[in-house]
Amino acid sequence: MKQQWEERVVYQRPRALASVSTGYCPGCTHGLIHKLIAEAIDDLGIQETTIAVAPVGCALFLTDYLEVDGVMAAHGRAPAMATGIKRVEPDKVVFTYQGDGDLASIGMAEIVWAAARGENITVFFVNNAIYGMTGGQMAPTSLPGQITTSSPRGRDVETMGMPVRMAELLAGLPGAAYVVRRSVYDARTIKAARQAIRTAFRVQMEGVGFALVEFLSSCPTNWRLNPAQALEWIKEDMEPYYPLGDYKVSDIAKQLQ
Amino acid sequence: MAKELLVGNVAIAEAAIRAGVEAFFGYPITPQTELLEHMAGRMPELGRVFLQAESEVAAINMVYGAACAGARVMTSSSGPGISLMQEGLSYIAISEVPVVVVDVMRGGPGLGNIQPAQGDYNQVTKTAGHGDSRSIVLAPSSVQEAADLTGLAFDLAEKYRTIVIVAGDGMIGQMMEPAELPPMKSLPATRPDWAVTGAKGRLKNVITSVFLDAEVMEAINWRLKAKLDRIQAEEVRCELTLVDDAEILIVAFGSAARITKTAIREAREQGIRAGMLRPITLLPFPSTAIEELLDRVQTVLVVEMNTGQMVDDVRLAVQGRAPVHLYGRPGGSVPVPDEILDVIMSLRA
């Protein structure tokens, strides 16, 4: 009997995503964001020209998970390291991938100055409001009252100040060309995140300037929630303080969306 | 090529340019600033990279990034900035990427002052940041040598894939002397095969410093140590002045050494048989060269512009075979030949 169907691939692992298991906890959205980045690298055809700069934090093994050249930076210094790479390899696509402790606390100077210079790099900023790798300490982005191992009575804004809204802060710098906040807690937000990653790469590829996508991300383990509750917590607790949206889209960047 | 009257800092910068440095990242700090300023003018002119970083922390990490991409790269600073660079140096050391760092030492600790000093000796020779690693350290004592050693620094950095620190001081950096600069080298046509330049037609390159497995990390440490041993065996450099008949051996480096040279001349005029061993490489330290002179030498004097740092390495080399004295002037005070002569006289008495 003649075969009635042909095989059509509708989904496969992105080529830029390594065929290994990640070390991430169940329900953590790092893996999902990695995959979205890998897909963008595939679709933009930049696997052979991309250089990833991994942070100190849960994503420090990023270079194991992506099939692109990569380095791991000192804590918070990824934007400086990316600057060094980009300045001597201006035709390559250089991106950093940083958590909230890395980018918004210890690396505040480096990220602000990379943006201020309009450094032509792409930054993926994964904000899960906690220090994951070291076991759940308070992050610069932890919410008011949020209980962590280093804020056992909840973040006290009287002594620690309010959490830092990085997208808003960086969008205020003239050098920033594209600064948006996305999340990955449901199909709708994932789709928007997917698009933003592509735009952020394209902004760099067109030489427009500094591009950053902030992701509201989950940390079920350190939030002491199950994966489903964690996604809910992003939506219900994080998003009101960190509204999703576009904070800076330069005129040229608009055409690349 | 004719000699030019050059400020030490400018001589270092221009020598680096002629050695083919492709990128410079730095932060202003006295007494090295002329170096950065020269780079600011010349590098863009040559189509190369100059960037004034927001801090020394950022500068060294920019250097780290550019080095990972296989570029010939350098930075320069002084003690307070070198302290901030310690973090980056540690990462660079384990990554085994070639990097040249210039330390134009000033009086410390703290902000200290901007006068010449040698108080960073331990900082540059004993460690490259945290963990367990070292850098090659070269110590010029004239403007000419500052230029020459800068060229050598790039060669050694690439030969051993290591950090090379050119440790000058405010005197070497700020003084003018006639010097001849090397001819312009061409830039390397290709990047090294280990560099991160995009995984085109090859497997991906990854440069990292995280190795959670202690056995793996231990093996890397031993590999770095083996490299250090090779450097110790092959790269020791020192200058000997009037040591053949010397009873008093003075060990001094950099500015302190050239000041001592005048004192030795004066001592000789008074019939005192003084000679000097000047380490040019502070690491690898010329321990064997010191040891070889001990048969004749009755007394060893270390002159350094600190409270006594290199003297420890000299004592290790001497191993109790001769008394080792120290004449130190820390905090930016520069000794003059007369006072060193007085010390030499007192040792003879």
Added chain:
Amino acid sequence: MQQAIVISGFGGQGTLFAGMVLAYAGMDHGKHVTWIPSYGPEMRGGTANATVIVRDEEIGSPVVRYPDAAVVLNNPSMEKYEPLIKAGGVLVANISLVSAPSHRPDITCVPVPASDVATQLGDVRVANMVALGALAKATKILPVEAIVQALQDHLPERKRYLLEPNRQAVQEGAQIAERGEWASQRISE
């Protein structure tokens, strides 16, 4: 043969530049030279001095405690360096501004109204060159022509228009030192 010269004055009086001209002249004259500055953190107004060593052989120390000669362009410099000059050495003092007397019978004092002469030449900024010319003549460290030649060869392009007043200043200073019209009396008298 080695001569160590200190040139000292207020920041802005061109002491570092005068030292540089001396160093260039020495270098072009086949000597070994070093030039080393010392100044306070202030960019303007602080005292600034340069030590220049001119020697037939390789130079060891670029710093000395006792210079062979000192050029002092203001009172603080006079106070600092006059006592340090080697016996038999030379003091060139800008008596337009230096009011303090020298008490050293063992040195040659060369009083030069450098700032006044410079003003007469049309630019008070060339006082340093008046003093340098006097120094060259009084110490014979280098021929005065060598100083003039160094100015001609090394004055930066953007300062070329100052060549003529600088040249005149050097020669005027040398003549004053040679005539010794001021040297006949001690600075204090």
